[in-house]
Amino acid sequence: MSSRTTHMTTYQRSWRKKGWLFVAPAALILLWIVIFPLVSGIAYSFTDYNGLDTDISFTGLKNFSDIIKDKNFFLILKNTFVVSAIYIVLLNCMAVFLSVILMRVGKGFGNFVKSMLYIPCLIAMSIVGFIWRLLYNYSDGLINRFFRMISEKSIQDWLGNPDLVLGSTSIAIVWFALGYYMVIYCAGLMAIPVDLYEVADIEGATKWQTFRHVTLPLLAPSITINVVLSSMAILSCFDLPYVLTAGGGPGYYGTTIAISVYRLAYVSRQMGKSFAMAAILAIISMIIAAIELRILLKREVLNQ
């Protein structure tokens, strides 16, 4: 035993150096593609760089104060939070509900439902944006055609009304992502031991009590993962909202931070402001990720 241990320590020692050869390509790529642009982006956000000129001067916090003073900044911030909140809550509630009732039906039928709901995830988000733009269309869209059958008054300008555009956007993204999250919840549910449900049944628990006291606590790991995944995805979600709202309209009512970064950089060519906006997005998502990852990593430690 002891000789074996010494043998292992020798290999650990010699491999420790070779190990860098295995990690080096990944480390270099990350430095090149992520870290260097990240650092230079942060540096650029304190300058008046416009992407073309070579003489760059330091402007301090001007970009940040310009953005915050912009009358649309708080609207954009609010839009991002509203879209994210509706999306995260609606998506996770629907996915939990569907996967719980999916457990009650046979495997064949269950797989059919899963596959059908998964198909939207395979379509590019930008294409989904176009499909829903057609569905939401005011005069000819399928949704308003349906409401017109009920009454002429119930039709809405789903993408043109500032009060509705964020909800419409969230629903389209939920349609896109539901199958993916449902599959993860189903896997989480499969891992719950059956005897717990038998005990609950013998104890005479109602459906709701069983869900509340057995399913929900044991599904907690999947819920954490899905909440983290969905919040990271929605904060930087660009393709679908951009195409759906034709660039963040009406006015700025459909613009989220992710859209705003793109628009500032490539439409209005205000690079400095774009960098600053991106930095704000990074801070927001890091705060949210830090809170969520803390919970995740704590659990990972407990499992080991």
Next chain:
Amino acid sequence: MKNAARLQTIQKNILTKVFLLLFTLVSAIPLYYVLINAFKKNQYITNNPIGFPTSESFTLENVIRSWESLKYTQSLLNTVILVTISCLILVLVGSMAGFAISIINSRELKSFYVSAILIITIPFQVIMVPLVVMLNKMNLLDSYFGTSMIFVGTMLPIVIFLYTGFMRSLPKELCESAIVDGCGMFRVYFDIYFPLMKTVTGTVLIIKGTSIWNDFLVPLITISDSDKTPIIVRLYSFASVRFNSWELLFGSTFLCAIPLVIFFLFLQKSFIRGIVTGAVKG
């Protein structure tokens, strides 16, 4: 008494099934809407948008015209090239890093791993503009390699996470006995671990392959040469100009969505398994 209770459960079961079926059908409406209208003549799309194409309204013209305006085969080939280059590098580089991190017990590698995970939380928009400026200086815009490297760089952290998680779950004896047999580090990686990684590699290829295939923002900002544009960007530039010709929009949307859907229908099981391992580990 027992029979009555059983009957009740069966009834409830049927209700659940009916509900699920209705829900599935309603959420399939957008797909159905695209599918049928891609094969209908223009006036029938406006008059009867949800009717099945009849011998009178059926036409292949939408699809054929969209095929031409999308330069379908060429843009599809561009997408395939991007996906292939990115996935090859991702799998190779990611598995090597994951291998070293999981086998070797050292503080430096652990901190590398933690920093790689922290990178997952950086939104792409943050590095987007400086990245394009840098690639422009390096003459890597409008090149398959440059665009693929963006995919590789941004997706590498999750891939490393997946490989590390998987290799940690393998028994330590596997590596130890190989060492006793006199295998060097490279041989342990290539001959013993790499063949065992089929499942994770499958997961990586499925999850990352689909998201590269469907990505819109990265090629939008890095590729302006119309001979190298992947299918999704081509559809965007085509559809934003012709948004009023619905028949072409349906035709081209159909053409863009169909390759991956067919792929999925053939490989359903691997897809579902891939998502589950991908999510549970990362």
